[in-house]
Amino acid sequence: MIEEIGxxxxxxxxxxxxxxxxxxxxxLHLIITISGETIKKVEPHLGYIHRSIEKMCESLSYRxxxxxxxxxxYLSSHINNHGCALCVEKGMQIEVPPRAxxxxxxxxxxxxxxxxxxxxGAMAMDVxxxxxxxxxxxxxEAINDIMEETCGARLTMNxxxxxxxMADLHPRFAERVKEFMRxxxxxxDEYDELVTNNVIFKSRMQGVGYLSRENAISYGCTGPTGRAxxxxxxxxxxxxxxxxxxxxxxxxxxxxxxxxxxxLVRMAEMRQSLSIIDQLIDNIPEGDFQAKTxxxxxxxxxxFYSRVETARGEFGVYIISEGGTTPxxxxxxxxxxxxxxxxxxxxxxxxxxxxVAIMGTLDLVIPDIDR
Amino acid sequence: xxxxxxxxxxxxxxxxxTLPGWAALLVEAVIVGIAAITLFAVLGxxxxxxxxxxSAYMQVRxxxxxxxxxxxxxxxxxxxxxxxxxxxxxxxxxKFLFNLAPYVVIIAAMLILAPIAFAKGFQIWDLNIGILYVxxxxxxxxxxxxxxxxxxxxxxxxxGAMRSGAQIVSYELSAGIxxxxxxxxxxxxxxxxxxxxxxxxxxxxxxxxPALISFVIxxxxxxxETNRAPFDLAEAESELTAGFxxxxxxxxxxLFFLAEYVxxxxxxxxxxxxxxxxxxxxxxxHWAAFNHVMxxxxxxxxxxxxxxxxxxxxxxxxxTFPRLRIDQLLNLEWKYLLPISMxxxxxxxxxxxxxxxx
Numbered sequence: 185m186i187e188e189i190g191x192x193x194x195x196x197x198x199x200x201x202x203x204x205x206x207x208x209x210x211x212l213h214l215i216i217t218i219s220g221e222t223i224k225k226v227e228p229h230l231g232y233i234h235r236s237i238e239k240m241c242e243s244l245s246y247r248x249x250x251x252x253x254x255x256x257x258y259l260s261s262h263i264n265n266h267g268c269a270l271c272v273e274k275g276m277q278i279e280v281p282p283r284a285x286x287x288x289x290x291x292x293x294x295x296x297x298x299x300x301x302x303x304x305g306a307m308a309m310d311v312x313x314x315x316x317x318x319x320x321x322x323x324x325e326a327i328n329d330i331m332e333e334t335c336g337a338r339l340t341m342n343x344x345x346x347x348x349x350m351a352d353l354h355p356r357f358a359e360r361v362k363e364f365m366r367x368x369x370x371x372x373d374e375y376d377e378l379v380t381n382n383v384i385f386k387s388r389m390q391g392v393g394y395l396s397r398e399n400a401i402s403y404g405c406t407g408p409t410g411r412a413x414x415x416x417x418x419x420x421x422x423x424x425x426x427x428x429x430x431x432x433x434x435x436x437x438x439x440x441x442x443x444x445x446x447x448l449v450r451m452a453e454m455r456q457s458l459s460i461i462d463q464l465i466d467n468i469p470e471g472d473f474q475a476k477t478x479x480x481x482x483x484x485x486x487x488f489y490s491r492v493e494t495a496r497g498e499f500g501v502y503i504i505s506e507g508g509t510t511p512x513x514x515x516x517x518x519x520x521x522x523x524x525x526x527x528x529x530x531x532x533x534x535x536x537x538x539x540v541a542i543m544g545t546l547d548l549v550i551p552d553i554d555r
Numbered sequence: 556x557x558x559x560x561x562x563x564x565x566x567x568x569x570x571x572x573t574l575p576g577w578a579a580l581l582v583e584a585v586i587v588g589i590a591a592i593t594l595f596a597v598l599g600x601x602x603x604x605x606x607x608x609x610s611a612y613m614q615v616r617x618x619x620x621x622x623x624x625x626x627x628x629x630x631x632x633x634x635x636x637x638x639x640x641x642x643x644x645x646x647x648x649x650k651f652l653f654n655l656a657p658y659v660v661i662i663a664a665m666l667i668l669a670p671i672a673f674a675k676g677f678q679i680w681d682l683n684i685g686i687l688y689v690x691x692x693x694x695x696x697x698x699x700x701x702x703x704x705x706x707x708x709x710x711x712x713x714x715g716a717m718r719s720g721a722q723i724v725s726y727e728l729s730a731g732i733x734x735x736x737x738x739x740x741x742x743x744x745x746x747x748x749x750x751x752x753x754x755x756x757x758x759x760x761x762x763x764x765p766a767l768i769s770f771v772i773x774x775x776x777x778x779x780e781t782n783r784a785p786f787d788l789a790e791a792e793s794e795l796t797a798g799f800x801x802x803x804x805x806x807x808x809x810l811f812f813l814a815e816y817v818x819x820x821x822x823x824x825x826x827x828x829x830x831x832x833x834x835x836x837x838x839x840x841h842w843a844a845f846n847h848v849m850x851x852x853x854x855x856x857x858x859x860x861x862x863x864x865x866x867x868x869x870x871x872x873x874x875t876f877p878r879l880r881i882d883q884l885l886n887l888e889w890k891y892l893l894p895i896s897m898x899x900x901x902x903x904x905x906x907x908x909x910x911x912x913x
Contacts, residue, residue, distance in 0.1 A: 199710050207793035221714070221881050310793045312784060312878025318614035378875070384785055385877045536714070537880040540794050 195219055203232045207310050207540045210550030212524075214539075221535045226528040230554045237555040241514040246272050246346060246481040249511065253501075254340035256518060257552035259299040260494035262291045265344035270425060271490035271501040272346040275483035281472040284348030285426040290464055291331075291343060292492075293457040294361070297368070298327040299495035299547075300454050307447070307544035308379050311388050311537075316379055323371055326364045330357065346481060348474030358465050365458060365465075372454065380451060389444035393530040393542035396441055403529065404522035407497025408453060409546055412438045412445035419493035433460050446545040482509055496520055496547055520552040559855060560676025587679055591668055595817055602816040603630045605863075606870055613874045634809060642805035645708055652706035657803065657810035659699030664814045666692045667821045670746050674834050674855035678747065685746035686738060689825055690731055693780065696818065697723040700782075700789065703811070704799040715798025718881055719782060719789030725888040726779040726786075732896040733773035736765065736903040737829045750833035757832040763911070765902040770830045772896050777822035778869055779884070781815065785876035786884060793878075823865035827858065831865075834858040 201214040208214065211232035217225040237256060241249040250268040254261035266288055273280060280288075305320030328338040333354040335343040343350050379385050395405065400413035410417045418435040420428040436452040438445035483505035491500040497519025506512040523546045531539045566586075570579040604619070604627060611618025619626030644653055670685035672678045682688060697720055704716020738744060740762055741752040752758075758766050779786035790798040800811045827833060834854035838846045879887065905911075 197710060206796060221718075308877065312787065312791070312793060313876060314610070315614050315874045318616060322615055379877075382877060384879055387883055388877060388880060535880050535882060536794050537788075537791070537878070 193219075196224060201539075207543065208550070209306060209543075209548060212548065212550050212553070214527075216531075216536075216539065218536065221537075223531050223534055223536065223539055226531045226539065228524055228527060233551055233554050235551075235555065238514050238516060242511055245509050246483060246511070249514065250344060250346075251340075251342045253516070254342055255551060256516065256555055257494055257496060257499070257520065257549045258339055259302060259549055260295055260496065260499070261340045262288075262295040262343060263492055263494040264499060265342065266292060267490055267492040267494075267499050267501045269344040269346050270492065271488050271503050272481065272483065274490055275486070275488040275503065275505060276346065276477070276481060278347045278475050278477060280348055280426070281475055282427075282469045283471040284473050284475070286464055286468050287349050287353060287473060288344060289426050289428065289431075290361070290461060290468075291335075291341075291349075293460045294327050294330065296495045297454055297457050297461075298324050298331075300450050300457075301327075303450060303495070303544075303547045304375065304379070307541075307547070308385075310540045310544035311385060313379065313382075313385070316375070319371070319374070319378070323368055326367065330360050330364060333357065333360070345474065347477040348472065350474075352473045353468070358468070361461060361465055365461060369458065372451075375451070380447070386444065388537070388541055389447055389545075390440075390442060392443045392534060392538045393446075393545065394440075394442050395526055395530050397439075399526065399529060400441070403526040405497070405526050406522065407494070407519050407547075408436075408446055408449040409523045409526070410497065411436055412449045413441035414439040417498060419491050419498055423491060425490075425492060427464070431460055431463055443541055443545040450547070480509055482507065483511070491517070494519060496549065496552065497523065516555060518552045518555065520546075520548050520550075524548055524553055559674045563677060591665065591679065594668070595665060595813070598820050599813040599816050600630045600634070602820060602866065603633075603812075605866070606816075606873075609867065609870045610874045613871075637809040638806055640805035642807045643802075645802050647708040648802065649706035649708070652702045653802075654807070656699045656703035656706060657807045657814075659702060660696050660814045661810045661817075663692055663695040663699060664817045664821065666695075668817075671821070671824050672746050672750055672828065672833050673858055674853070677834075677855065681745060681747050684744045686734055686744050686749065686825075686829075689821075690727075690734060693818075693821070694723065694727050696814065700799050703803070707799070707802040709802050711795045711797075712799050712801050715789045715791070715795045715801070718791075718795075719799060721881070722782070722786065722788060722884060723780050725885060726776045726892075729772050729888060729892040729896050730776035730780060732893075732900055733769040733776065734825075734829065736769040736896075736900050737762075739900070739903050739907045740766075746828060746833070750828060750835055753832035753835045755838055757830065757835070757837070759830040762903065763906065765899050765906060766830065768899045769896065769903065770826070772892055772899070773826055773829070774865070774868070775892065776888075777826065778872060779888070781818045781822055781869075783815075783819065783869060784873040785878050787873075787878060788881055788884060791878060819866055819869060820862065823862045823869065824858070826865050827861035831861045832857075833861075 196217055196219045199216050199218060201216050202208040203211040203213040213229040213232060215227040215229060216223055237252050240252055244252065250265050253264040253268050256264055301320045301324045305317035308316035331341060332338050334357055335341040395413045397414045400410045400415045405413065406417045414437055416435060416437060421435045433456045436449045436456065438449055483503065485505055485507040488503045488505065489500060491498055498517065499519060500517030502515040503511045504513040527542065527546065530542050567583065570582055574582065608618045619629035622628045622632045644650055667689050669680040670678065670682055670688055700719045701716045704712040737749065737758055740758060741749045743749060759770050782789045800808055803811060834857050836849035836852055836857050838849060
């Protein structure tokens with residue numbers, strides 16, 4: 185139920201949190217109504233960085249529009265690109281060579297690791313611990329370097345193309361990834377010591393921002409947010425794409441539905457990603473890294489949908505084609521938008537400090553919400 | 556061996572010999588005032604630099620290393636930058652209170668410097684209620700913070716100020732009771748007496764477990780009183796942007812910043828005085844030779860060493876722990892620290908009455 189803005193009872197205070205605020209991690213604008221320190225209502229206002237990405241895509245060719253999606257959820261740019269490439273491949277019925285499939289999955293998982301690392305640091309900063317942020321960045325830097333070597337970019341990679349990947353792996357890729365894995369495994373234990381088992385951190389997280397399974401489903405929460413409430417929604421398991429179907433990894437589920445559960449899901453996911461990379465890094469098949477495709481791609485008339493699991497949840501690409509070289513209409517289903525919609529429900533009755541903690545565990549990336 | 560006490564006594568003697576009584580007193584007051592202000596400024600610079608270096612090493616980075624040798628002049632450069640900035644007063648702010656608040660905070664911090672014994676016989680004002688004076692004046696700074704938060708005409712500032720008020724007033728109790736437990740042992744409120752009573756051993760060792768408990772409670776309480784992480788709710792960067800000093804800029808902000816660091820120094824100096832013997836060297840019972848060797852280390856070095864060790868501990872807290880929530884913060888005080896320190900006070904009284912300390 186939507187209540188009118190600005191209706192306050194006696195003793196209530198309306199505060200604009202954002203668009204420029206240290207813990208909204210971007211230009212998110214929350215209008216919060218508080219009574220003392222207790223939150224009565226949270227109303228997210230969007231539109232500050234709306235770039236009409238969906239509309240822009242309508243005038244870009246099927247090769248070009250993929251690159252715009254890197255600018256949505258910039259922390260999962262590989263995975264966004266992957267989702268779009270999958271959708272175009274589905275429409276064109278392009279067979280992706282096995283080598284390209286493995287490279288894509290490797291890159292996805294590295295991206296997921298990098299994204300979760302950044303989230304870990306940023307979330308610790310939200311609850312007031314500044315040091316983990318720098319530790320997280322030290323590890324993330326190693327992944328960025330690996331990406332830079334192979335893709336030529338560190339944040340918006342634009343590495344996936346319809347039919348495979350843009351270039352072959354750098355010769356030192358496998359070696360460097362293994363080196364990173366050795367380094368990172370030892371750091372995961374350090375993460376647990378510094379944050380996971382910290383008494384203050386636990387007391388800030390446990391029992392805060394409860395989201396029941398039913399509500400998670402009705403708000404459309406996916407990714408770690410949904411899985412922490414017990415919703416099985418890992419696209420890599422439900423609708424396996426590329427080589428995920430034959431990999432051994434677990435879908436992490438928690439039932440508590442609070443901030444700590446969301447935290448634990450992401451921490452466990454990092455370990456799962458490491459195990460996926462472990463399984464693949466020595467088994468990259470030889471062959472082409474890209475299928476032979478025509479210079480100009482034309483999707484047949486029809487509607488196509490593909491979905492992938494980004495670091496934040498289910499990312500869907502819906503293309504309506506009229507048979508031309510550009511899509512007639514594109515719709516992206518971004519995980520952050522749905523996750524944000526549950527914020528009001530989760531934050532009511534908690535304190536201001538909890539709101540920040542809840543936002544931290546939702547892992548919001550604003551350009552993803554505000555396309 | 557020349558000690559600081561000899562130097563001050565010599566200056567005092569020379570002034571009274573050359574000038575009439577009132578003029579000598581006036582000159583001494585001016586000298587002390589200038590010394591206190593200089594100490595204040597230097598402390599601010601040193602502690603800010605120290606904090607940046609400590610945090611840098613905890614965060615796997617180098618910290619300031621460009622301005623001056625090893626980055627030592629970085630804080631000076633920052634201070635110059637702040638001094639040149641415009642001190643804005645927001646529209647709708649209560650101009651008088653807004654501009655007054657930083658001075659209230661900094662004056663409260665400055666006043667507490669008076670009874671602190673920096674070295675043997677080196678103290679601005681050894682008044683007979685020294686520690687009571689410290690407790691009384693240190694609670695004045697909350698008035699400045701509330702003023703700043705209220706006068707800023709900013710909701711974040713107001714929330715920060717309210718939090719700060721609740722926090723400082725609550726934690727004052729535990730800090731006060733911890734102080735009282737040492738006063739019970741020494742039987743005097745005078746700082747020099749408290750230090751002298753630790754001639755044959757520091758209270759943290761002599762006072763058995765109750766002294767240790769009251770030391771821990773004191774450190775927790777003063778961390779909260781100085782609004783430092785994990786109790787930095789009044790500033791709470793990720794929640795309230797900058798809390799009560801959100802609207803302050805330029806030198807007015809710098810004064811808050813300076814006061815924060817001087818307050819840290821003061822509370823650590825008090826903790827060092829009460830529990831770690833102030834300027835008193837480490838003496839162990841009847842080990843005459845050992846005690847004699849320790850006496851050769853100047854008393855000022857002992858004082859500064861202990862104080863900076865405690866400051867380091869408090870900085871360590873800040874860069875390791877997440878922040879508590881406001882209700883958890885108040886629960887910690889009223890449900891845990893206060894009852895524990897009250898029981899501890901009774902135990903301490905028992906120890907004092909029975910004379911179980913050495």
